[in-house]
Structure formats: C-alpha cells, structure tokens
Amino acid sequence: MYSVEMKRPTTGELFRAINDAGFSQVQFDFSSVCDEQMPLRFEPNLIQEIKTQSERNKVEIVAVNGTFNMIHPSTQERENGNKWFASVAEASRELGCEFVTLCTGSRNTKSMWAWHEDNQEFKAWEDILTSTDKVLEQAERYDLILGIECEPNNCVNSPERARQLLDTFRTPRLKIIMDIANLFQKGQAQKENVRPIMDNAFNLLGNDIYLAHGKDIKEGGNLIPTYAGDGIVDFEYFLEKLDQVDYTGGMLLHGIHDESFFSESVAFINDVIDKHKRTP
Structure with a gap:
C-alpha cells in the first residue's frame, strides 16, 4: 500500500495499522511522519524509528517517494528538487530501501500531477533529460534504483515516452513502475481498451518493471482513478502479463483515499491472486 493513504499520529501506530489492514509491503x-514529503534534514532518530517500526510490524518498505517536479519551468525550483531528492536518497539507503520513485513532472506550476500543454515540447524533454541525469548521480552515490511511471498528465505520459527515456540512459538504475490505471489517455477508459493498452505497455516496458501498482480506473470519458476492484482494470490479466516477464515483486495497492475501502480492496486483490495461483 501507499503510506499517505493511511493517517496515524505516530510512526508506530502507522505501521501497526498498515499491518492490521493486511499489508506486508x-x-x-x-510526509506520513514528517511535515514535508522530502525534508532537507530529518529529526534525530526518525530514520531509525521508521526502520524499527517497519521491522517490528513486519511491513517491508519496498519503495520510497522521491517525487519532485522534474520539468518545473523554474530552474531554481528544479535545483531545489534535486537537493530534496538527495536528502531522501540518503535516507532511503539508511532505511535499507533501494528503490526511490520519481515524477517526470509537468510545466504546470501549481501541481506536478496536473497537465500543461507544454509538457510535450522539446524543451520539456531536454529538462527531463537533465533532471534524470542529476538524480541518477544520487542513485549511483547511494546504490539505488529509480522508478518512473507513465502518468497521463506528465512529461512521460505513455509507454512510448517511457521507453524513449529508458533507451536514452540505458542504465540498470532506471526502471518502471507499472500502474495500469495510468496508461489510459482521456477518452480511452473503456473495457474493450484494457487488454490492448496493457499489451502495448508490456511489449515496450515489460522487461524493465521493478514494481507493480494495484490502482484501478473508472470507465468513462474522463480519467477517474479508484481503488482495485472498483474499476475496469483486468487484474487477472495483469498478473498473467507480470508472470510472462518473470516479475516476482508485490502488488502495491494505490488509489484508496478512504480507509473504509481498504478491506474491500485487499479482499479483492487477494481473491484475484488466489485464483491466479490455481490457474494451470
């Protein structure tokens, strides 16, 4: 699961709640335990407390968020983002987590997750290359792997763009987070499109997947993400595709913005996994 989707006042309570909800990763x-998502400095003993509570409650930290707007139109903002990222990269290594997530960003100055028409301009691509080069320096320094995913509102908004970025750098330190719900462009979220869209993504990116996200999307003309089991994503087919590329990691549920839906989503995905295991 995604830690920000569960709110608790202390680190210990957070990890106990994650375990109680049925999650092991x-x-x-x-920001789940700090005032900021990417602090430049951490409170004394905080990293050790996170690690202790993670181990005590048998919840493995398989990814740490290192997202900042990698194509923000302000050079200063991008430089600030690199400083924040360096801090989180060091903290991730101290936590024993080798995987840090990225956001390829948007020219939208209000939100890195919001669309802007300049995202597909050549200058934006130049900026994502520069930003990626800089975060890869930190990945090398702290022996990390960095994850990008297709986001319809970001610079890398399709499997083709993700493939282009991977092929530009050709490094084992840059991998894919496969989130099926994020593969749809506006107007594409229809049941008949699910498998073809998934096939295309796996053909281009399947061998570079490090982490699978279990988020869903509502059917319709707009892009409305939701929790697993509440949309049109074919999770059984998703598991088949993951098997074909020898993926052995977990399925991180995402898009659960109301804790009352945790049990439903966990039960759904466990049922899908059980059926998949029984399939010859």
Whole structure:
C-alpha cells in the first residue's frame, strides 16, 4: 500500500495499522511522519524509528517517494528538487530501501500531477533529460534504483515516452513502475481498451518493471482513478502479463483515499491472486 493513504499520529501506530489492514509491503512517503514529503534534514532518530517500526510490524518498505517536479519551468525550483531528492536518497539507503520513485513532472506550476500543454515540447524533454541525469548521480552515490511511471498528465505520459527515456540512459538504475490505471489517455477508459493498452505497455516496458501498482480506473470519458476492484482494470490479466516477464515483486495497492475501502480492496486483490495461483 501507499503510506499517505493511511493517517496515524505516530510512526508506530502507522505501521501497526498498515499491518492490521493486511499489508506486508509499503511504498513509503516521508510526509506520513514528517511535515514535508522530502525534508532537507530529518529529526534525530526518525530514520531509525521508521526502520524499527517497519521491522517490528513486519511491513517491508519496498519503495520510497522521491517525487519532485522534474520539468518545473523554474530552474531554481528544479535545483531545489534535486537537493530534496538527495536528502531522501540518503535516507532511503539508511532505511535499507533501494528503490526511490520519481515524477517526470509537468510545466504546470501549481501541481506536478496536473497537465500543461507544454509538457510535450522539446524543451520539456531536454529538462527531463537533465533532471534524470542529476538524480541518477544520487542513485549511483547511494546504490539505488529509480522508478518512473507513465502518468497521463506528465512529461512521460505513455509507454512510448517511457521507453524513449529508458533507451536514452540505458542504465540498470532506471526502471518502471507499472500502474495500469495510468496508461489510459482521456477518452480511452473503456473495457474493450484494457487488454490492448496493457499489451502495448508490456511489449515496450515489460522487461524493465521493478514494481507493480494495484490502482484501478473508472470507465468513462474522463480519467477517474479508484481503488482495485472498483474499476475496469483486468487484474487477472495483469498478473498473467507480470508472470510472462518473470516479475516476482508485490502488488502495491494505490488509489484508496478512504480507509473504509481498504478491506474491500485487499479482499479483492487477494481473491484475484488466489485464483491466479490455481490457474494451470
């Protein structure tokens, strides 16, 4: 699961709640225990407390969020983002987590997750290359792997763009987070499109997947993400495709913005996994 989707006042309570909800792995965001997502400095003993509570409650931290707007139109903002990222990269290594997530960003100055028409301009691509080069320096320094995913509102908004970025750098330190719900462009979220869209993504990116996200999407003309089991994503087919590329990691549920839906989503995905295991 994604730690920001569960709110608790202390680190210990957070990890106990994650375990109680049936999760054994987490994508961790420092804003769950700090005032900021990417602090430049951490409170004394905080990293050790996170690690202790993770181990005590048998919840593995398999990813840490290191997202900042990698194509923000302001050079100063991008430089600030690199400083924040360096801090989180060091903290991730101290936590024993080798995987840090990225956001390829948007020219939208209000939100890195919001669309802007300039995202597909050549200058934006130049900026994502520069930003990626800089975060890869930190990945090398702290022996990390960095994850990008297709986001319809970001610079890398399709499997083709993700493939282009991977092929530009050709490094084992840059991998894919496969989130099927994020593969749809506006107007594409229809049941008949699910498998063809998934096939295309796996053909281009399947061998570079490091982490699978279990988010869903509502059917319709707009892009409305939701929790697993509440949309049109064919999770059984998703598992088949993951098997074909020898993926052995977990399925991190994402898009659960109301804790009352945790049990439903966990039960759904466990049922899909059980059926998949029984399939010859």
